[in-house]
């Protein structure tokens with residue numbers, strides 16, 4: 001998955017995300033990806049930049065997502081057509097129960113924080129817990145530090161994002177048994 005300029009991806013996606021069992025003959029491989037993270041970190045902007053044609057742009061004003069939104073994009077990966085179903089969740093607390101109910105069945109998560117907002121970075125731990133509780137047994141997670149154009153306002157150094165992702169890998173190993181295994185690719 002490729003992200004718009006300005007986004008620092010500190011983990012990488014697994015390329016072989018779903019096996020052939022997920023595909024009916026002649027149909028593209030269907031992948032469910034969920035965007036998650038605190039409000040206003042830029043999830044919707046990232047999805048729009050990725051899915052909509054034309055140069056990536058951001059909304060002039062912030063309109064928070066109400067509940068959940070949904071976009072589709074077809075990509076080709078290793079000669080296989082993959083239909084990405086991207087669920088853009090609202091970060092506001094009032095939608096939390098609704099949004100996490102969409103975690104089941106996801107193949108991958110993009111967890112977004114804002115590098116200029118330490119609360120959004122601290123919130124990542126809770127999102128990981130939600131994934132452990134509500135998602136299926138094996139999922140891939142990308143941790144993404146957004147708003148990298150605001151370098152002068154940065155409060156989360158890149159190495160903290162990288163450290164967090166390795167810490168979360170350790171957490172996986174310690175806390176999860178074989179049947180409830182999540183993978184964090186760093």
Ligand SMILES: Nc1nc2c(ncn2[C@@H]2O[C@H](COP(=O)(O)OP(=O)(O)OP(=O)(O)O)[C@@H](O)[C@H]2O)c(=O)[nH]1
Nearest residue numbers: 039040041042043044045058062064065090091147
């Ligand atoms: N400077 C800067 N601003 C950004 C960036 N990405 C998003 N924004 C701005 O941040 C604000 C929030 O962006 P959204 O994409 O709506 O954030 P969200 O995470 O979807 O918010 P919720 O729907 O409330 O969960 C908007 O004003 C965007 O224009 C970025 O990379 N850099």
